[in-house]
Amino acid sequence: MAVFMRLGLSASDDFTYNGFKGVNLSMDGLAGITSDGLLMLTNATSHAMSHALFPSPLRFKKSQTDNVLSFSTTFVFAIIPEYQKLGSGGFTFVLSPSKDLTKASTDYLLGIVNMTSNGNASNHILAVEFDTWDSPQAYDINNNHVGIDINSIISNYSTPAGFTSDDDGKFQNLTLLSGKPMQVWIEYNGTNMQFNVTLAPLWKPKPKIALLSPTINLSSIVLDHMYVGFSASVGTLHSNHYILGWSFTMDGQAPELNLSSLPPLPQDLTSSEKKRKNLLPWLPLTLLIVPLTIAGAILMLARRKKVSELHDDWELEFESNRFPYEQLYKATRGFKEKYLLGIGGFGRVYRGVLPASKVEVAVKRVSHESKQGVREFVAEIVSLGKLRHRNLVQLLGYCRCKGELLLVYEYMPNGSLDKYLFSETEQSLDWSLRFQIIKGVASGLQYLHEGWDQVVIHRDIKASNVLLDGDMNGRLGDFGLARLYDHGAPPRTTSVVGTPGFLAPELARTCKVTTSSDVFAFGAFLLEVACGRRAIETNKQGLEQVLVEWVFANWKMGTTHETKDPRLGQDYVSEELDLVLKLGLFCSHPSPSARPSMRQITQFLNRDVPLPEMLPCQCHGGDIDSYMKQNDGIEAY
Structure with missing residues (x-):
């Protein structure tokens, strides 16, 4: 390890690892150091995560009121997937106020946040993600991108992986899942607040044009002291994530890595591709010599293996x-x-x-x-x-x-509802069709909660899980997360899964899903349909905006109708729109006991029972208030 001293900074603020043999890192999950000196973040394990951090916090501010100091890092990584071109998760370079990130989640959450903490300003998480999964929940641009994440797995800035050639100025794509080593440079200028992320194939000089180069004021995000390192996660399919070398410095340029001394990637994971290439020149001759029956037998065995049950x-x-x-x-x-x-x-x-x-x-x-x-x-x-x-x-x-x-x-021929709500390329739905879909989904959800032999908790109600049949009727689908209970039985504790923006706040405390937690998600769904906006979006200031908070803030100002989807124009029924917006807020009440049941919701939508008058009162972290004058009597409906 090479150490470089600077005025006002400790010796440990600079380090260089050309391989990780004998290096002391704070690691958890799947992370480990191989006998060759590779930092291995993940292995042949699905639905898992890992963290590997420099063991001591680094000083990023000289005082609480100062701006974040300049810093620079470079590292070499390689991702070797279980199946070529099929990713599942990714890894990040991360700054965290704590080296304990074990409460984070796997799959598309990258090991930096969980369902309930995602988007919280109190996270003080800054990450640069190298993501091989196109996650709708994270609003990813594709399954091969680099992004800058602030307190959330929804990237504030992202772009396809690649680099701009210094020779001809053309952009060249890089496949993160190629299994080939790549080098990354991440630099933050504390004076002009420019944040640069640059990517290139190994042995290629650092490109002059950065892949990402936004201006970000990190003062409210990065604390005085932060841990630096890597996080990774995998989902259904596993991938091997490796870091071959890493250097970091505060208030200066990260030392160059000695590329020739970096440890090699495992042969058992890379040799199969080499063998395949070496075999290609001999393949025509082999096929001439070996009887076609042998080739047929091989294909038959491969097919049988594919379809083995x-x-x-x-x-x-x-x-x-x-x-x-x-x-x-x-x-x-x-x-x-x-x-x-x-x-x-x-x-x-x-x-x-x-x-x-x-x-x-x-x-x-x-x-x-x-x-x-x-x-x-x-x-x-x-x-x-x-x-x-x-x-x-x-x-x-x-x-x-x-x-x-x-x-x-x-099969539902018209696909999912979300593409009609959020895609600019699809024709927007008129209000009468939206209202019909809302009432249909409410009816289906009431059946799940009350109309069958058992209580069915869906756990993932959102526009992307509402499918449209040939007649454009809304059908609630994707029961992969559903849980069944006997009527009258207490809910069982389970893992908290679902989509940020639709998770009821009590789940973080109790981990018990109920019909009321489904109602909370249904409230966010109502606002999605009425407003034509996702449950969590990045606003013009680059900050995450929670849909229910935005609608409620407008309701308090008397401007609720300004939250409607502008694509509706003037062709809507004002009373119905007002009902849906208020009902969405009602269902999103932070207190489970104050939310209506699905039976009551269908009565409100069918105008069988009037919606209670809403009254603002402080009761949700000072941000989301709640509102029902007649909560005590609502169970009587």
């Missing part, structure tokens, strides 16, 4: 709900990318046509590695398949194959 004795009782893997493989043409309908935090959805019946289906591939609990999960899936309601997407069955669950749904 898992069968346990207990599954006999669910046999009628099970689809053969080969049938789903044929239906989706081998899960080809051209049949991909969408990607979510819990799997990919493909369009397919069942070979025999010619019925169109949507097939969702979900990882389910856990041996314990898989029987209960399948039992719940089969139970959900018995649900019958015109405003629910029908779950037709399942298949289990090599650590994967495939859920088969009826």
Whole structure:
């Protein structure tokens, strides 16, 4: 390790690691140092995370009132995915006020925040993400991007991975999942507040033009002392994230790495590609010599391996709900990318046509590695398949194959509602259709809560999970997170999952999902539809704006109608719009006991019962107030 001293800074504020043998880092999760000296952030483990931080906090301000000091870092990384071109998560260079980030979450949350802390100004998290997952929840631009994140996994600035060539000035794309080492330079100028992120292939000189170069005042984000290092997470598919070398300095230029002395990447992960390339020149001759029957046998074995299924004795009782893997493989043409309908935090959805019946289906591939609990999960899936309601997407069955669950749904030809609300390329929906969709989803949700043999908690109600059938009726879908309870039984403690902006505040304390937490999410959904805005968006000042807070602030000022989707124009029913906006706030009440039930909500929407008058009072962190004069009597409806 090389150490460089500067006036007013400690010796530990500068360091250089050309490999990590013998280096003392604060590590947790999957992080570790290999025998060759690689810093390994993740391995062949799914739904996991890691952190590797310099063990002592560094001083980023000379006093609390000062601006953040200049700093600079460079490192070399490589990402080797489980499957070529299929990412799942990513890693970040992170500044954190604490070296304990174990309360963060896996998958698309990158190991820096969790569902409830995402977006909180109290996080004081600054991260540069190298993301290989196109997460709708994070509003990612694609599955191969670099972003600057402030207190949230929703990037304040992001751009596709690549660099601008010094030779011809043209932008050249880089594939983060290529398995090839790349070098990163991150520099912050404390004087002009310019934040530069530059990326290039290994051995290529640092490009003159930075990949990202925004002006950011970090004074309110970065504290006097912060920890620096790396975080990483993976989801359904795993990837190996490696850091080969790293240098950092305060108030100066990070020392150059000795690239020739960096440790090599593992041979067992990279040699297969080399062997494939070495084999190519001999392949035509081999095919001439080896009988075609051998090639056919190899293909047959590979195909059988692809379609191998898992069968346990207990599954006999669910046999009628099970689809053969080969049938789903044929239906989706081998899960080809051209049949991909969408990607979510819990799997990919493909369009397919069942070979025999010619019925169109949507097939969702979900990882389910856990041996314990898989029987209960399948039992719940089969139970959900018995649900019958015109405003629910029908779950037709399942298949289990090599650590994967495939859920088969009826196909919705008009796709998800969110693309009509948020996409500038799609035709906007008129108000009458939006109101019809709202009432339909409310009816379906009431059936889940009250109209079936068990109580079904959906846990992920939002516009992207509302699908539109051929007649543009709204159907609530994606029951991958749903939980079932007996009527009258107390809710069980479970992991907090869902989408930021839709999570009821009590979940952070109790970890118990209830019909009331579903109602909170439904309130955010109502505001999405009425306002044409996402539950969390970045405003013109570059700050995150929570939709319910914005609508409530306008309601207090008497400007609620200014929050409506401008694409509606003047063609809407004012009383209905007013009802939906106020009902959205009512459902988003911070107190679970004050929220209406889905039965009451359908009564309000159908005008069977008038919505209680709202009265502002301080009760939600000083920001979101709550409002019902008649809360005590509302259970009587």
